[in-house]
Amino acid sequence: MQPKRHRAPGDGGNLRFAVLALVRDRPEGKHGYRLKPECEALTDEFWQLNYGRLYRVLDVLERSGELTVVEEIQTQRPNRKIYRITERGQRSLDDWLLQPVSDQSGxxxxxxxxxxxxxxxxxxxxxxxxxxxxxxxxxxxxxxxxxxxxxxxxxxxxxxxxxxxxxxxxxxxxxxxxxxxxxxxxxxxxxxx
Amino acid sequence: MIELSQVTKTFGEGETAVRAVDDLSFRVPRGAFWAIMGPSGSGKSTVLHLIAGLTPPTSGSILIDGFDMARATEAEAAALRRRRVGYILQTFNLLPFLTAEENVAMPLVLDGVRDGEIPGRVGEVLELVRMSHRAKHKPTELSGGEQQLIAIARSLVVKPSVLLADEPTGSLDRSRGRDFMGLLREVNDVTGVTVLLVTHDPVFATYGDKVLRMVDGKLDQEVELTEPPVPSRAAASS
Missing domain, CATH: 1.10.287 (Helix Hairpins)
Structure with a gap:
């Protein structure tokens, strides 16, 4: 069996890269609340999205310097977080995209x-x-x-x-x-x- | 509504007799969209022929909206087929010398509908299948997918309560087949016509609410596909 190169414990597996890609597609920045439905659309009933996991992934990506987050102050509503991909995030996404698929089924x-x-x-x-x-x-x-x-x-x-x-x-x-x-x-x- | 009770259909006699449909019973509610699947020779197309009244059952009864096809006179059965049952096949069977709209109008002409009423009804179904812009074209000027849409419009123009579709995507490529199935689903949602589809493609079968699987003329399995209620995700996100 091939080692799973991208699956360090707690790094969120493929979800991490899906999040990076969804953020990258919005150079002007991505609202956190938009990520939820989009990640959800990528999942199905057999692989349900756990929101706690999504937030942990966002947190990990922020701490590793792959995403930056800016909080938008709102008066009427709760503040909104806007995520942007960094150069480092772009590089790690590109690396992942070019790697052979590690999820080999046998x-x-x-x-x-x-x-x-x-x-x-x-x-x-x-x-x-x-x-x-x-x-x-x-x-x-x-x-x-x-x-x-x-x-x-x-x-x-x-x-x-x-x-x-x-x-x-x-x-x-x-x-x-x-x-x-x-x-x-x-x-x-x-x-x- | 389509109701089959203990329907058996045997072809041939004596030792060479083949039981194509064997003591089959099921009831498709009004407005439902069901698919029948099964290996070749399982009797799935014969079921559609029986429902359309193209061949009588050897025993058992078939009701469409409560009306028994097998007990009807020839003339009654013909009228029932014309007005209540739409039938689409893998081959489109459009008349090549008529335009798309003339093909669609044909069942109304044959049924003696007033001339004044025909253009409106034809226009309505052409719009439903999004083919209004192709109304004046002859079948040879249309793609396979477009011809199949004209065929479905022709079967819908009489406002049938039941639409039988036997491998309607059989001569379309996968992407056109998908578009066609999406439209068939929409027609079912919009008009409330009961759809019974025979297909060998499991992807297309799952456009419906339920899949019936036939093996050796019998019902082997039923799979319900209607979406279960989605649990509230808001709770999970907090």
Missing amino acids: PLRDELALKILFAKGEARARLYKTIQEQRSIYFKRLSQIGRRQKRLKEAGLDGRITDLVMEGAEQRVRTDLEWLDHVERRILHGALD
Whole structure:
């Protein structure tokens, strides 16, 4: 397994770079309250955004000198924070963008594959049900990807790029579903008995 | 509303008989958008043919808005199909020598609708599918995606209560297929027409509220897709 270069404890993993990129896209500065919905649009029900985590990431980025923050004094409302990316932040974002993806998936990362591999006795008899449950999860995931795409567009991200990202996500679920159908056919036809 | 009760459809007889649909029952509520998926030969297209009254069931009943297709006379069934059931297919079947708007007007002409009423209704559905600007074009001057939009306008012009779509994105590329599905969803939301879609593409199936999966003529699985209520996120942010 490859070492995860960018995942020092507490640094927020990929969220850190998503935040940097969202701030970078606004040279005039990004309001903190805008970051919430935009980061949220990047996540889905399977990877829920924890706001505490978002604030910790902002805090870490400020302390490491990758972002600067200016507080805008408001009379009627609570003060607003405006974030800007620094040269150092720009460099670390560029580095990350150029690194190969560290989140390598392999057969042993897939929980369902593991269960099929190790199912015996009662668990094997229940496999058909497990497959149906998994299929249901995949369909729901596809439906969520569709809704997420809408939210990303509403958050003002470039539609052509979000389409490509979402198509990648859909393609993976599609492949998972096809494999599931294949496994089911084999089980129903007794190839695993 | 579409209601199937213990519907069986057998093709052929004796030992070579094939049971394409096997004791199938389900009820699609008015205004719903459901998709049927399944491997080829699972009977999903036959289900649409049965609902459209293109072929009678061997046994069981099929009701559309409470009206039994199987028990209707030939003339009643034909009228029901014309007025209540819209049908779109992978091939668009537009008449090549007519313009887009003339193609859309055809079901109204055949149904004996007054001439004065026709342009307004045609204009309305062309606007719904955002094809008003292509009204005067012949099918050969339109892209595949545009032709499919004209086909959907033609099926909607009679204000059907049910729209059956059999692989409507089958001859479109993925991005046009996606646009088409978005529009089909919008048509369902705006007009309240009940949509039953047959597709082999899980991405397109999930534009609906529910997916029915068929295997060997039977219902194998139902997946509900309607969005669960979103928990308040404000609480999590404080």
